Amino acid sequence: MIRAIWRPACSIVLIEFLQQLVSGAAAGCVYAMVALGFVLIFKATGIVNFAQGELMMVGAFFGLTCVDIFHLPYWIGAILAVAAMAVFGMLLNRVLLRPLAGQSTLAIIMVTLGMSILLRASASVIWGPETVAFDSPFSRKSVTLAGLVLSQEHVAIIVATSLLVAGLFGFFRFTRIGIAMQATSENQLAAYYMGIPVRSIHALTWGIGAATAGIAGIMLAPVAFVHVNMGYLGLKAFPAAVLGGFGSIPGAIVGGLIIGIAESLAVLYLPEGFNNVAAYILLLLVLTLRPEGLFGVHTARRV
Amino acid sequence: MALLDIANLEASYGPVQALRGVSLSVAEGSIVALLGANGAGKTTVLKSISGVVVPERGSIVFAGAAISGLYPDRIVTAGISHVPEGRETFTARTVQENLTLGSWPRQDRGAIAADLDRVFELFPILRDRRTQRAGQLSGGQQQMLAISRALMARPKLMLLDEPSLGLAPLLVREIFAVIANLRQDGMTILLVEQNANMALEVADYGYIMETGRIVMEDRADVLRGNPTVQEFYLGIAGAAEAGPRRYKRRKQW
Ligand SMILES: Nc1ncnc2c1ncn2[C@@H]1O[C@H](COP(=O)(O)OP(=O)(O)OP(=O)(O)O)[C@@H](O)[C@H]1O
Ligand SMILES: [Mg+2]
Numbered sequence: 036m037i038r039a040i041w042r043p044a045c046s047i048v049l050i051e052f053l054q055q056l057v058s059g060a061a062a063g064c065v066y067a068m069v070a071l072g073f074v075l076i077f078k079a080t081g082i083v084n085f086a087q088g089e090l091m092m093v094g095a096f097f098g099l100t101c102v103d104i105f106h107l108p109y110w111i112g113a114i115l116a117v118a119a120m121a122v123f124g125m126l127l128n129r130v131l132l133r134p135l136a137g138q139s140t141l142a143i144i145m146v147t148l149g150m151s152i153l154l155r156a157s158a159s160v161i162w163g164p165e166t167v168a169f170d171s172p173f174s175r176k177s178v179t180l181a182g183l184v185l186s187q188e189h190v191a192i193i194v195a196t197s198l199l200v201a202g203l204f205g206f207f208r209f210t211r212i213g214i215a216m217q218a219t220s221e222n223q224l225a226a227y228y229m230g231i232p233v234r235s236i237h238a239l240t241w242g243i244g245a246a247t248a249g250i251a252g253i254m255l256a257p258v259a260f261v262h263v264n265m266g267y268l269g270l271k272a273f274p275a276a277v278l279g280g281f282g283s284i285p286g287a288i289v290g291g292l293i294i295g296i297a298e299s300l301a302v303l304y305l306p307e308g309f310n311n312v313a314a315y316i317l318l319l320l321v322l323t324l325r326p327e328g329l330f331g332v333h334t335a336r337r338v
Numbered sequence: 339m340a341l342l343d344i345a346n347l348e349a350s351y352g353p354v355q356a357l358r359g360v361s362l363s364v365a366e367g368s369i370v371a372l373l374g375a376n377g378a379g380k381t382t383v384l385k386s387i388s389g390v391v392v393p394e395r396g397s398i399v400f401a402g403a404a405i406s407g408l409y410p411d412r413i414v415t416a417g418i419s420h421v422p423e424g425r426e427t428f429t430a431r432t433v434q435e436n437l438t439l440g441s442w443p444r445q446d447r448g449a450i451a452a453d454l455d456r457v458f459e460l461f462p463i464l465r466d467r468r469t470q471r472a473g474q475l476s477g478g479q480q481q482m483l484a485i486s487r488a489l490m491a492r493p494k495l496m497l498l499d500e501p502s503l504g505l506a507p508l509l510v511r512e513i514f515a516v517i518a519n520l521r522q523d524g525m526t527i528l529l530v531e532q533n534a535n536m537a538l539e540v541a542d543y544g545y546i547m548e549t550g551r552i553v554m555e556d557r558a559d560v561l562r563g564n565p566t567v568q569e570f571y572l573g574i575a576g577a578a579e580a581g582p583r584r585y586k587r588r589k590q591w
Binding site: 211214215217218221222224225226227228229230231232233234 | 388389390409410411413414415419420422427428429430435438439440443487488491
């Protein structure tokens with residue numbers, strides 16, 4: 036008798052939790068993709084790219100342009116937009132960042148900050164300041180999985196991110212150029228001595244970093260709409276990267292997921308408004324307990 | 339004509355002028371030693387050759403082509419490999435990955451695999467440690483790795499910067515034996531060393547640097563017999579004091 040009442044109540048709570056978990060994981064995947072590009076660029080070139088969120092925004096607009104303005108089929112348009120982002124990233128590197136090689140960190144940070152403002156302003160001139168919807172083939176569809184009703188969009192984001200991360204892992208682990216990229220991030224001088232074309236490696240890193248940001252933008256667009264200021268969401272990628280241990284790629288991915296899920300569960304269980312600061316509360320907590328971040332290497336240093 | 343010809347090379351680090359007109363040449367198939375006190379500019383000469391430092395003036399001609407100011411990857415492709423001071427291995431990558439990275443400029447897969455075997459024959463310890471991270475090797479093993487990694491590019495000219503630094507005497511001898519063997523196989527080597535004794539023993543010719551200039555050059559055996567060199571580089575006490583003013587230790591150039 037008691038059981039009969041208790042059981043459905045429990046499963047509603049559980050289902051609610053799981054659904055929120057999945058939508059949080061989907062948001063986390065987007066943060067993870069932005070953080071991933073951010074960490075890649077930082078590790079390879081030492082540049083902290085504050086425009087990573089804006090690259091995501093530009094990626095979403097590129098997708099929108101290909102699919103809704105040029106009327107290309109969704110997948111072709113998306114792939115074209117990501118390829119365009121890769122080229123765009125390499126162009127930014129060539130035109131704005133390469134000439135700064137050897138300048139102070141502060142000068143370079145000012146340039147990437149300026150780049151973010153420039154990208155927002157240009158986007159607003161080109162595409163207008165309005166908020167635009169950009170549907171994917173999964174929009175407003177749901178899928179039932181073991182009693183859970185999930186948004187297809189969320190599932191697609193999680194699947195796409197998993198595939199991408201696996202692909203990148205394989206690239207860095209097994210290909211000649213991937214290994215050379217890691218070696219270059221570890222010891223640039225030694226890479227020069229080996230005859231590795233360091234400047235091309237940097238260009239490639241910017242290409243990949245911008246492409247992953249673009250993918251994040253295209254994945255996020257159907258969930259959150261496209262607008263000039265959507266790059267602010269990239270600010271969440273920053274705590275994600277720090278949470279994972281600044282400079283660790285697996286860390287950036289896990290950090291992104293944790294922040295996405297924490298925000299989403301905060302909506303469910305914490306008073307209103309907490310979801311907006313959940314990322315930063317978590318960041319403070321982790322950094323207090325483990326200053327090197329979750330995946331960071333602990334370096335003993337006496338100050 | 340020599341394989342490498344350097345004339346009037348000048349280079350600076352910001353306001354610090356490290357090279358003040360260095361000229362030297364390395365004949366094909368020979369070992370040339372570049373000696374000098376700390377801060378003389380030896381490393382800067384090697385870095386200018388490999389393109390890591392861009393010289394301000396002067397010319398570097400390798401195998402008939404001017405290479406001064408080219409990017410390092412072009413210079414490695416041209417056939418010059420640099421084993422840097424402090425080894426600079428990729429500590430987070432495995433020994434084998436380090437070696438493979440050394441073969442970066444090459445495309446001939448099959449020959450690369452054969453060269454890997456040859457390198458393992460030269461330093462068998464590297465074969466045993468091939469799957470370990472380079473950072474887990476001892477200093478001497480890392481030096482072997484650094485030399486092997488440079489060999490993997492199949493260079494015509496090797497630049498060795500203090501390969502014996504910090505190694506136990508036995509290992510120093512092993513490294514120098516390898517250097518002598520490489521020459522037997524036709525390799526050309528420009529060798530920077532603090533260990534002037536060993537360096538002048540394997541070398542055919544030597545240069546001595548002081549504050550950015552070459553102050554003396556000669557055949558290695560002649561240099562070894564020179565009293566000033568003996569006193570200041572070979573550590574033979576009193577060799578340069580044979581003159582009347584024993585109390586005044588002066589280098590005589
Ligand atoms: N990165 C640098 N920045 C500024 N000055 C430098 C730098 N590297 C070398 N120097 C200066 O250039 C001069 C030559 O240095 P270099 O490293 O070529 O000497 P070296 O003969 O190799 O010395 P050692 O035997 O100690 O290795 C020195 O006065 C040194 O202080
Ligand atoms: Mg030196």
